[in-house]
Amino acid sequence: MRPVLHRRTLGLGLTALLTARTIGRANAQPDLMDRPPPELEELKWHPPLREAIQALINAHGQYSETYNANSPPYVVMDWNNTAIVGDVQQTLFLFMLEHFCFLMPARRFHKLIHVHASSHPLPAPFTNIAGQPVSFPDLVDDIVEDYSALAARYGHMPHPIAREELQDNPAMLAFRARMAFCHQAVAALHGPDAAQQWMIRLVAEQAQTDVITLSRAANEWCLGASISTQKWTCPPTRPGKAGPVQADITQMLRLTPEMGNLLQILQEHGIDPIICSSALEDLVALFATSAEYGYNLRHEHVFGARLVERRGIMEPTEVPRYPFPAGVGKTELIRVHFEQKRKQPPLMIFAGESSSADLLKSFPDTSLCCLINRKQSEDMQIFLREAAQPIPPRGTRRLYLQGRDENTGEWRPHASSLLLGSTTPTLPT
Secondary structure, three states, X not given: OOOOOOHHHHOOOHHHHHHHHHHHHHOOHHHHOOOOOOOOOOOOOOHHXXXXXXXXXXXXXXXXXXXXXXXXXXXXXXXXXXXXXXXXXXXXXXXXXXXXXXXOOHHHHHHHHOOOOOOOEOOOOOEOOOOOEOEHHHHHHHHHHHHHHHHHHHOOOOOOOOHHHHOOOHHHHHHHHHHHHHHHHHHHHHOHHHHHHHHHHHHOOOEHHHHHHHHHHHHHHHHHOOOEEEEEEOOOOOOOOOOOOEEEEEEOEEEOHHHHHHHHHHHHOOOEEEEEEEEEHHHXXXXXXXXXXXXXXXXXXXXXXXXXXXXXXXXXXXXXXXXXXXOHHHHHHHHHHHHHHHOOOOOEEEEOOOOOHHHHHHOOOOOEEEEEOOOOOHHHHHHHHHHOOOOOOOOOOOEEEEOEEOOOOEEOOOOOEEOOOOOOOEOOO
């Protein structure tokens, strides 16, 4: 069952959004002054952060005397673990594994997942269940053997295949455990951006419309499921070359009413919210532009990873001359599409993805940066630790921390967070 959204998050339809934007672009200040400016609801914002956001909105939105409708302010935010709790790319990946939603021939699949291979054994803790070293080539060979067996049996069936059809198949259990293990090894060896690109390319050979349909099904499945960590294990009957392996996976996806409300209020003030995410753009846009989920953004304001399409079929290659939206690529997209055109940096940045450190460094004149308190890359931890410092009474700052409870998927009205499986609030150290 989908979580119930707050009334204000769902209360504004597309017609009202367009009306508010038309008023702002006409800059009809006398009409605007006839009613009080809309404000963020309290919900579960960290109170000092909410107050700082509202002050900036009031000072720079269309209710202020300095507002320029020809060059409106804009706010940049991540999607994963920011506008939502969880990761849409990870959600689709796990869903595809559980329902065997792959269409590539085995030889092409082998080539695709082998891109980060090395003949050296993987470092600890990436050993098999017996504690023996695992080499990447052996692991990939085992994955492809499982894949081939599954494709031979289920390849003719429409996707997604019902879980009941697959749950007792040893090849299926081995395949999903090895794929999750492989993804985590790529992230550890080559970084989260490389692991994200590795996941994104797995939709190759699918029609764009089918990928969107799969993503919608994955979202519905995960929104209705409990937040949990599971252990996926290879059955001993399929040891393969590398030996049985296991991987812990986290199932987490929730809507964030605070961000839905913020997106609405920004647009009512004539401030453009811009999403820039390292996830596949089609997946983010499906969620971000949806009135059903309460976000209601314009598609042209959503930027994510893009794959080449040929006759509607996704290729395992990224669109040329379009930067991958992580690290410096995320910054480049914002500079080209917004900073250079509007002659101003982002008014605010909301960051929860591990790939946003360069964005925070590159726009020092951005007035406010909201960081989601969660485990992130070391590059991001530098900013998180700074944001965790006490806020001086009646003082303002650039970096703020927003806490959340990962056990429920809800935000907390504090800077501290409850990490998954913990009942003790923590701050970055």
